[in-house]
Amino acid sequence: MSNKSVDAMTPQELAEACAHELYRRDNATRQAGMTLEAVEPGKSVVRMTVRDDMVQGHKTCHGGYMFALADSAFAFACNTYNEPTVAIGCTIDYVAPALLGDVLTATATERSRSGRTGNYDVDIHNQEGRLIAMFHGKSYKVRGQILEHAQASKQENSND
Numbered sequence: 001m002s003n004k005s006v007d008a009m010t011p012q013e014l015a016e017a018c019a020h021e022l023y024r025r026d027n028a029t030r031q032a033g034m035t036l037e038a039v040e041p042g043k044s045v046v047r048m049t050v051r052d053d054m055v056q057g058h059k060t061c062h063g064g065y066m067f068a069l070a071d072s073a074f075a076f077a078c079n080t081y082n083e084p085t086v087a088i089g090c091t092i093d094y095v096a097p098a099l100l101g102d103v104l105t106a107t108a109t110e111r112s113r114s115g116r117t118g119n120y121d122v123d124i125h126n127q128e129g130r131l132i133a134m135f136h137g138k139s140y141k142v143r144g145q146i147l148e149h150a151q152a153s154k155q156e157n158s159n160d
Contacts, residue, residue, distance in 0.1 A: 006082060006145075006147050006148075011041045012040055012041065014041075014080070014081070014082055014147075015039050015040050015041045015042075015080035015081075016039055017082075017147055018079050018080050018081070018082050018146045018147060019036055019039040019044060019076045019079070019080060020036070021146055021147060022075065022076060022079055022146060023036045023076070026072070026075075028068070028072075029046070029068075029072045032048060032054075032065065032068060032069070032072075033048055033049060033051065034046050034047065034048045034068075034069060034072055035047050035048075036076060037105070039076055039077075039080060040080070041080045041081065041110075042077055042078075042080060042109070042110030042113065042120075043077050043080075043107075043108060043109055043110065044073050044076035044077040044080070044107075044108045045073065045105060045106070045107050045108075046069060046072050046073040046076065046105075046106045046108075047103060047104065047105050047106075048065070048069045048103075048104050048106075049101065049102070049103050049104070050065070050098050050099065050100055050101060050102045050103075050104065051100075052100060055099075055100050058097075059099070059100070060097035060098060060099060061097070061098035061099070061100075061102070061104075063092070063094055066092070066094065066098060066104065066124060066132065066133050067090075067092050067135070069104055069106045069124060070090075070092060070106050070108075070122040070124055070133065070135035070137075071087065071090060071135070071137070072106070073106035073107065073108035073122050074087065074090070074108050074120050074122050074135065074137040074139075075087070076108065077108035077109070077110060077120055077122075078108075078110070078113075078118050078120055078137070078139040079146060082145050082146050082147050082148075083141050083145070083146075084141070084142050084143070084144050084145070084146055085118065085139040085140060085141050085142065086139065086140055086142055087137055087138070087139060087140075088117070088138050088139065088140040089137070089138040090135065090136065090137040090138070091135070091136050092133055092134070092135040092136075093133060093134045093135075094132070094133050095131050095132060095133055095134065096126075096130055096131065096132050097132075098124075098126060098132050102126045102127060102132075103126065103127040104124050104125070104126055104132060105124065105125050105126075105127075106122050106123070106124045106135075107122065107123050107124075107125075108120050108121070108122040109121050109122075113139075115141075116140055116141040117138060117139060117140055117141070118138070118139040118141075119136070119137075119138055119139075120136070120137045120138075120139065121134070121135070121136055122134070122135040122136075122137065123135075
Protein backbone atom coordinates (compact mmCIF):
# COMPACT_ATOMS: atom_id res chain seq x y z
CA MET A 1 0.00 0.00 0.00
CA SER A 2 1.22 3.51 -0.72
CA ASN A 3 1.86 6.07 1.99
CA LYS A 4 -1.02 8.16 0.61
CA SER A 5 -3.87 8.55 3.11
CA VAL A 6 -7.05 6.67 2.34
CA ASP A 7 -9.00 9.95 2.19
CA ALA A 8 -6.65 11.31 -0.49
CA MET A 9 -6.95 8.28 -2.79
CA THR A 10 -8.94 8.29 -6.00
CA PRO A 11 -11.61 5.57 -6.27
CA GLN A 12 -9.26 3.58 -8.52
CA GLU A 13 -6.33 3.91 -6.10
CA LEU A 14 -8.57 2.86 -3.22
CA ALA A 15 -9.85 -0.17 -5.15
CA GLU A 16 -6.29 -1.25 -5.98
CA ALA A 17 -5.02 -0.72 -2.42
CA CYS A 18 -7.91 -2.70 -0.92
CA ALA A 19 -7.57 -5.56 -3.40
CA HIS A 20 -3.80 -5.81 -2.99
CA GLU A 21 -4.10 -5.79 0.81
CA LEU A 22 -6.74 -8.53 0.73
CA TYR A 23 -4.69 -10.57 -1.77
CA ARG A 24 -1.67 -10.28 0.54
CA ARG A 25 -3.74 -11.74 3.41
CA ASP A 26 -5.54 -14.39 1.29
CA ASN A 27 -3.57 -17.61 1.69
CA ALA A 28 -6.26 -19.75 0.03
CA THR A 29 -6.30 -17.71 -3.18
CA ARG A 30 -2.52 -17.60 -3.41
CA GLN A 31 -2.07 -21.32 -2.60
CA ALA A 32 -4.48 -22.22 -5.42
CA GLY A 33 -2.18 -20.32 -7.79
CA MET A 34 -4.70 -17.56 -8.46
CA THR A 35 -3.41 -14.17 -9.51
CA LEU A 36 -5.15 -10.82 -9.24
CA GLU A 37 -4.92 -9.43 -12.77
CA ALA A 38 -7.00 -6.24 -12.60
CA VAL A 39 -9.27 -4.33 -10.26
CA GLU A 40 -11.40 -1.21 -10.34
CA PRO A 41 -14.29 -0.08 -8.16
CA GLY A 42 -16.81 -2.94 -8.16
CA LYS A 43 -14.84 -5.09 -10.60
CA SER A 44 -11.97 -7.56 -10.60
CA VAL A 45 -10.23 -10.09 -12.81
CA VAL A 46 -8.59 -13.18 -11.28
CA ARG A 47 -6.73 -15.91 -13.21
CA MET A 48 -5.90 -19.53 -12.40
CA THR A 49 -4.30 -22.37 -14.36
CA VAL A 50 -5.88 -25.81 -13.85
CA ARG A 51 -3.20 -28.00 -12.24
CA ASP A 52 -3.06 -31.78 -11.96
CA ASP A 53 -4.12 -31.65 -8.30
CA MET A 54 -7.32 -29.79 -9.35
CA VAL A 55 -8.53 -32.51 -11.73
CA GLN A 56 -11.19 -34.95 -10.51
CA GLY A 57 -12.14 -38.48 -11.63
CA HIS A 58 -13.73 -37.36 -14.90
CA LYS A 59 -10.43 -35.70 -15.91
CA THR A 60 -11.92 -32.21 -15.67
CA CYS A 61 -11.35 -29.42 -13.16
CA HIS A 62 -13.16 -30.09 -9.90
CA GLY A 63 -16.09 -27.69 -9.54
CA GLY A 64 -14.90 -26.62 -6.12
CA TYR A 65 -11.80 -25.03 -7.62
CA MET A 66 -13.88 -23.15 -10.18
CA PHE A 67 -16.21 -22.01 -7.38
CA ALA A 68 -13.17 -20.84 -5.38
CA LEU A 69 -11.87 -18.90 -8.39
CA ALA A 70 -15.22 -17.15 -8.88
CA ASP A 71 -15.58 -16.55 -5.15
CA SER A 72 -12.15 -14.90 -4.99
CA ALA A 73 -12.98 -12.61 -7.92
CA PHE A 74 -16.28 -11.78 -6.21
CA ALA A 75 -14.46 -10.99 -2.95
CA PHE A 76 -11.97 -8.66 -4.60
CA ALA A 77 -14.73 -6.83 -6.51
CA CYS A 78 -17.02 -6.25 -3.53
CA ASN A 79 -14.19 -5.13 -1.24
CA THR A 80 -12.97 -2.25 -3.44
CA TYR A 81 -14.52 0.52 -1.32
CA ASN A 82 -12.55 -0.03 1.91
CA GLU A 83 -15.73 -1.40 3.48
CA PRO A 84 -15.23 -5.06 4.45
CA THR A 85 -17.84 -7.31 2.91
CA VAL A 86 -18.52 -11.02 3.15
CA ALA A 87 -20.61 -13.40 1.10
CA ILE A 88 -24.13 -14.15 2.32
CA GLY A 89 -25.05 -16.28 -0.66
CA CYS A 90 -23.51 -17.62 -3.85
CA THR A 91 -24.60 -19.83 -6.73
CA ILE A 92 -22.74 -21.21 -9.71
CA ASP A 93 -23.76 -22.80 -13.00
CA TYR A 94 -21.15 -24.92 -14.76
CA VAL A 95 -21.52 -24.48 -18.52
CA ALA A 96 -18.54 -26.38 -19.94
CA PRO A 97 -15.67 -28.45 -18.54
CA ALA A 98 -12.29 -26.99 -17.74
CA LEU A 99 -9.35 -29.27 -18.52
CA LEU A 100 -5.84 -29.78 -17.20
CA GLY A 101 -3.69 -26.84 -18.30
CA ASP A 102 -6.60 -24.52 -19.06
CA VAL A 103 -6.08 -20.94 -18.00
CA LEU A 104 -9.30 -19.76 -16.40
CA THR A 105 -10.15 -16.09 -16.06
CA ALA A 106 -12.88 -14.97 -13.68
CA THR A 107 -14.30 -11.50 -14.29
CA ALA A 108 -16.46 -10.10 -11.48
CA THR A 109 -18.84 -7.19 -12.06
CA GLU A 110 -20.95 -5.32 -9.56
CA ARG A 111 -24.65 -5.30 -10.51
CA SER A 112 -26.05 -3.43 -7.51
CA ARG A 113 -24.80 -2.03 -4.23
CA SER A 114 -27.07 -0.34 -1.71
CA GLY A 115 -27.08 -0.13 2.07
CA ARG A 116 -25.27 -3.17 3.42
CA THR A 117 -25.77 -5.53 0.45
CA GLY A 118 -24.52 -5.91 -3.09
CA ASN A 119 -25.00 -8.26 -6.03
CA TYR A 120 -22.15 -9.41 -8.24
CA ASP A 121 -21.90 -11.60 -11.34
CA VAL A 122 -18.75 -13.52 -12.21
CA ASP A 123 -18.11 -15.18 -15.57
CA ILE A 124 -15.30 -17.70 -15.96
CA HIS A 125 -13.79 -18.17 -19.42
CA ASN A 126 -10.93 -20.36 -20.59
CA GLN A 127 -7.95 -19.20 -22.65
CA GLU A 128 -9.99 -19.63 -25.85
CA GLY A 129 -12.74 -17.34 -24.59
CA ARG A 130 -15.17 -20.21 -24.01
CA LEU A 131 -17.64 -19.64 -21.17
CA ILE A 132 -16.96 -22.24 -18.47
CA ALA A 133 -19.14 -21.09 -15.56
CA MET A 134 -21.45 -18.33 -14.35
CA PHE A 135 -21.50 -17.34 -10.67
CA HIS A 136 -23.69 -14.93 -8.72
CA GLY A 137 -22.78 -13.65 -5.27
CA LYS A 138 -24.56 -11.49 -2.75
CA SER A 139 -22.39 -9.49 -0.37
CA TYR A 140 -23.00 -8.06 3.09
CA LYS A 141 -21.04 -5.12 4.50
CA VAL A 142 -19.59 -5.65 7.98
CA ARG A 143 -17.91 -3.22 10.39
CA GLY A 144 -14.44 -1.78 10.01
CA GLN A 145 -12.15 -0.84 7.19
CA ILE A 146 -9.77 -2.94 5.14
CA LEU A 147 -6.94 -0.45 5.00
CA GLU A 148 -7.27 0.69 8.60
CA HIS A 149 -6.17 -2.84 9.60
CA ALA A 150 -3.30 -2.74 7.10
CA GLN A 151 -2.03 0.57 8.43
CA ALA A 152 -2.24 -0.66 12.05
CA SER A 153 -0.28 -3.81 11.13
CA LYS A 154 2.42 -1.74 9.45
CA GLN A 155 2.75 0.49 12.52
CA GLU A 156 3.00 -2.55 14.83
CA ASN A 157 5.69 -4.10 12.64
CA SER A 158 7.70 -0.86 12.49
CA ASN A 159 7.76 -0.75 16.32
CA ASP A 160 9.48 -4.16 16.52
